[in-house]
Amino acid sequence: MLNSTPGSTRIFSAALSRFAVSLSLLASPSLDARESPCPFEPVSARIHVIVGSDHETCPVKPAEHPLTNPAIIVGDTGVILIDPGSSLQVGRMVLERVQAMTDKPVLAVFNSHIHGLYWLGNQAVREQYPEVPIYAHQRMITRIRQGEGDFWVNAITGDHGGERTEFIVPDQPLRGGEALKIAGVGIKVHHFGHAHTDHDLILEVPSESAVFLGGLVVEPEVPSQGVPRDADFQGQIAATAQTIELGADTYIPGRGQPAGTALPQRALRFLKALHEGTVSGYDAGFTDFEITRKLKDQLAEYQRWYDFTELGGVVSQMFLQIEQERF
Numbered sequence: 001m002l003n004s005t006p007g008s009t010r011i012f013s014a015a016l017s018r019f020a021v022s023l024s025l026l027a028s029p030s031l032d033a034r035e036s037p038c039p040f041e042p043v044s045a046r047i048h049v050i051v052g053s054d055h056e057t058c059p060v061k062p063a064e065h066p067l068t069n070p071a072i073i074v075g076d077t078g079v080i081l082i083d084p085g086s087s088l089q090v091g092r093m094v095l096e097r098v099q100a101m102t103d104k105p106v107l108a109v110f111n112s113h114i115h116g117l118y119w120l121g122n123q124a125v126r127e128q129y130p131e132v133p134i135y136a137h138q139r140m141i142t143r144i145r146q147g148e149g150d151f152w153v154n155a156i157t158g159d160h161g162g163e164r165t166e167f168i169v170p171d172q173p174l175r176g177g178e179a180l181k182i183a184g185v186g187i188k189v190h191h192f193g194h195a196h197t198d199h200d201l202i203l204e205v206p207s208e209s210a211v212f213l214g215g216l217v218v219e220p221e222v223p224s225q226g227v228p229r230d231a232d233f234q235g236q237i238a239a240t241a242q243t244i245e246l247g248a249d250t251y252i253p254g255r256g257q258p259a260g261t262a263l264p265q266r267a268l269r270f271l272k273a274l275h276e277g278t279v280s281g282y283d284a285g286f287t288d289f290e291i292t293r294k295l296k297d298q299l300a301e302y303q304r305w306y307d308f309t310e311l312g313g314v315v316s317q318m319f320l321q322i323e324q325e326r327f
Contacts, residue, residue, distance in 0.1 A: 075183020
């Protein structure tokens with residue numbers, strides 16, 4: 001479980017600040033190209049996504065705009081909202097965009113995993129829809145109740161002025177394997193084991209041939225860099241391969257542009273190369289620092305990915321996991 005100490009909060013807040021700065025440096029200078037920032041973009045007939053990392057349409061204002069990909073599925077009688085964002089303010093903005101598209105109510109919310117950038121917007125949804133069911137893996141619910149709700153509020157919104165975000169605990173526990181039908185839309189819930197976290201939910205919408213990846217796949221970003229100790233990297237490799245086997249036409253990452261199978265395939269190649277390089281370096285007797293230096297050269301084609309300079313955190317965690325497996 002994430003250690004919710006003041007030191008941990010400072011470390012994550014610093015990582016979040018670096019991430020926001022790196023995004024702003026890579027963004028186009030024309031950030032206010034649209035009158036209403038962060039619009040929903042259609043992915044299929046029913047699915048629409050706000051691409052939080054597209055900074056021509058969604059400027060970097062973490063207290064107001066998402067850095068992740070809030071998404072909706074517009075059903076026959078209402079809207080299913082997936083990962084409503086990182087704060088009360090972001091959640092309100094997401095709902096404003098929903099209401100500009102449709103007068104259908106929000107009937108359900110899904111939270112993919114514990115990392116607060118994705119789910120703290122729950123508060124805004126409950127503010128407008130007090131009875132809305134919020135689905136999440138049982139393990140996520142447990143971790144929130146064990147202290148990580150406070151941790152993520154402090155880590156992400158602690159320095160922001162204005163109305164304070166409060167965490168809302170999901171009330172519909174899932175374990176993976178469920179087949180749900182909401183507003184006429186069928187949703188298959190997958191949990192492929194400990195991967196990016198110990199409870200990632202992967203949502204498949206067969207009628208749209210689409211898969212929501214949550215934090216399992218993000219691009220262009222070093223996988224699991226934000227909280228590497230939450231990940232099991234061999235599990236993340238296996239889970240990413242299993243999402244590819246679902247054979248969807250469209251994959252919707254936690255961050256980055258939705259795309260076809262090439263998206264999780266790129267993530268899988270990167271993770272495999274990173275893990276194989278770390279195993280090789282470990283077996284050769286190199287330290288994690290030495291392995292990181294070599295891998296930065298070997299994986300230079302990915303050097304423009306966000307937080308590539310922070311690759312050492314992921315390598316160090318992989319190194320520890322390999323060491324634990326050997327003993």
